Amino acid sequence: MSFVIEASGLGKQYGRRWALRDCTLAIPDGKVVGLVGPNSAGKTTLLHLAVGLVSPTSGSIRTLGANPGEGPVQLGRVGFVAQDTPVYGKLSVAQHLRMGAWLNPRWDPGIAASRIEQLGLDPRQRAGTLSGGQRAQLALTLAIAKSPECLILDEPVASLDPLARREFLRSLMEIVAAQGISVVLSSHLIADLERVCDYLVVLVGSRLQVAGEVSDLLSSHHRISGPRRDASGLPPSLEVIEESHTGKQSTFLIRTSDPVHDPAWTVRPVTLDDLVITYMSRQANTSERTRRPQLKVMS
Amino acid sequence: MIRFTWLQLRLQLRIAVAALLALAAVLAVTGPHLASLYADSGISGCHAGTCGTAASTFLGRLAATSPYPIMYVLGIGLIIAAPAIIGIFWGAPLIARELETRTFVLAWTQSITRTRWLAIKLALTGLAAMAVTETLSLMYAWWADPIGKAIGLGGSQSWQFPGVFSQGRLSFVIFATHGITPLGYAAFGFALGTAAGALIRRAVPAIAVTLVIFAVVQVSMPLWVRPHLIPPDRTVASGPAFFEAAAMSVGTLKASAVPGQPEAWILASGPINAAGQPVRAIPPSCLSPSAGKGGSPDLGACMARRGIREAITYQPASRYWPFQWIETGMFLVLAAALAGYCFWRLGRSRT
Known part of the structure; x- marks a missing residue:
């Protein structure tokens, strides 16, 4: 190729x-x-x-x-x-x-x-x-x-x-x-x-967030919502791109190659617009993540 | 790329050629009259002893005939200024304008490397700059030829009509505006402007920097560099004859000519006593009423009697062409170095 x-x-x-x-x-x-x-x-x-x-x-x-x-x-x-x-x-x-x-x-x-x-x-x-x-x-x-x-x-x-x-x-x-x-x-x-x-x-x-065929991106990203829980409680095959929580409910935008079968979740497709906006708003988190290791070295 | 550079250069070149043509017209109209004045002055048929007087008479008449003095001065001024003008209008924007308007992005993404792009731009525009300046110099040299010849024959004394028609071939401004030096100055002015533009990346500040540096170089060259390019000769002029020939200006005690060396470029001169030490003032006894004033035989004889001689450091006129080659070569080397900087700078712009 x-x-x-x-x-x-x-x-x-x-x-x-x-x-x-x-x-x-x-x-x-x-x-x-x-x-x-x-x-x-x-x-x-x-x-x-x-x-x-x-x-x-x-x-x-x-x-x-x-x-x-x-x-x-x-x-x-x-x-x-x-x-x-x-x-x-x-x-x-x-x-x-x-x-x-x-x-x-x-x-x-x-x-x-x-x-x-x-x-x-x-x-x-x-x-x-x-x-x-x-x-x-x-x-x-x-x-x-x-x-x-x-x-x-x-x-x-x-x-x-x-x-x-x-x-x-x-x-x-x-x-x-x-x-x-x-x-x-x-x-x-x-x-x-x-x-x-x-x-x-x-x-x-300054960093690459995601790259791929549009059709692949749309089929591998889902918005799932269900009873409130932490992102760490999700199966490792699901990569959490964004999470938001209300009193009882949690919503995640996830990336996964496997289909989501857990009946506890409501799975909705994402639009390309939605997907890009989500990745763009991750900027703050990204820079935080890159800063953390430096702090460790210093302490 | 040659054709594209030509396309971009054409507009600027059109202005320069129009200016040259206008100037050529003025010179062509007045030149023959100037030549006829020279022919009528009797210089051409003069004998050794009379030539200086005939030349002085010619120059004296010329100094009183409009528009020759003003044209003479303006012409020299124009040749001196031409490399700077080319440096600021052709050189400074050459790279800086491309960076300012971001057209370099367009230029450098065509199927041509930026090295080649710059090489052709520099070579073509640089050659045009040299051609324009040298043409200007040659046109003017043709027009002013009778004046130069008369001065060469020892015509014109500075006390007679100060300034205008007194400067010999090796003098500060005449030297740099005649011969092949305009080629060197033009190449240098253009390369300086281009390099300043490449460094500062903005045309207007680059123009200011170019003007300042060029002016400094143009003044430094005759004052501090040129005199030392070839070790000067020294001589001691003595005897009443030297002083009687009024070759020495009494007020400054400086020689204005070197015996046996017509048109020599005097770098330094001053009277010395028998012991070889400098004499700061004319001995009072020589200034007695009977001694008279200014270049009189009495003064000369008195000075000579007291063993006072004139020490002169000078460059003989025969070194005119060696000086021309050295100075032109120096400026061409400087221009090449500045062009090299432009290439380096452009290569670095990728990092």
Whole structure:
């Protein structure tokens, strides 16, 4: 099995701050991967590591089985749309396409031209005067026309209005359908990704929380409620993601590969939205857990 | 990448070329007249003894003819400023603007390594900077050629029309604006701006830093570095003839010319007595009413009679080209080192 992104113990430190740490994951090829997490969770860092804009401080990462950003060939295999889709403000749309053609040996002028026409962009217009949505579409055009094997997009729709957001994701899905390439895109809102992705990675507080096929995640997570009891009283095969207790009742969000048969529990499925929110709110617990061992060492 | 760099450079280059063309027009209009003034001055047919006078007359007339003095000064100023202007407008934003607008993310994710990206940008823009500056210098040198020749013939005394047409080829500002040194300064100014931009990562502060450092280097070079690039020669001028030739300014007791070394660059000079010790002032007896004033034969004879001679430390004019090569080479090496820093900095930006 080949992987789009394969990371092992991956960490990135800026100054004293770890933007990402202990990240081990293997995202299979041919998926549309949603990378979700709150702001400053490490999403941009992970994607910049994947395209080779930055190098890891610890661990290793391979994109499409090779060192990210190593040499022009590898750079050409990965299409990247950066956050806020920077473009050269003084250059026209047509000049951006020319740049793409000059700097990418596998450039497909047909795709570029037809997309620009389809989008109704004026090739002579300066990129600096484009709307946010148009700029994002131009950036996507540049990334796709270089004929990459995978497409990585960093918060592509964050700054777009709902209509432009829908348009952008629609173009993206058309591309995926037409080219069959792997896509990794990040967002701090699961709502943006829910409809498009079939693989999910959740990053919170510089750490990987969960990663997997959307269908697997939904079938392995359940919300169970029953008479009040401690989390420690649950069978070890159930991993507790979240717990809440009222006077008589306990509710847990659990992850398990086995079906839950205990009749004492009411088992309900979870939505993807629910699941992601739960993992995101675990941040506080996570940081507590990482602090504890240090205290032990000191005492 | 060459074509893309050219695309980005084109706009800036267009402004520079327009400025050069405008200047060329002004020089082309006034140049022939300047040359005709020179031709009419009788310098071309002069004999050894008369040349200095003819040249002085020509320069004297020129100093009184508008717009030549002002053009002469502005031209030099422009050549001196050009590398700094290029450094702040082409160099400082080269990397800093990409970082500020985050377009580097776009550039560095095309199918080109950032090393190659920078190498081509630096080489192409740097060569353009050197070409523009050297063209400016050559155009101006063509225009000012008669003035340089007249000064070379010993025309113009600084007391006659202070400042304007008195600076020889080795003097502070003329040296750095003629020959091949503009190439070195242009490469250095551009590389300095680029490196400052790479270090500070913001264009405007990088511009300020570039200006300050460039000005300091530009002043330090002629004052403290250039004089020592080749060990200077020393000579002792003596006898009434030296003083009579008015080669010495009486007020400062400094020599303004070296006997037998036309256009020499005098680094230091001062009178010394028979024992070789410096003389701080003209002996009072030589200043008696009969001795007269300023460069008079009486003063010279009196000084010579008392064994006073003038010690001069200087660089002969024949070293003009060695100095040009050394200084240009130094700035090219500095520019290369700054470019190397940019590569290092860009490599480090991954960590």
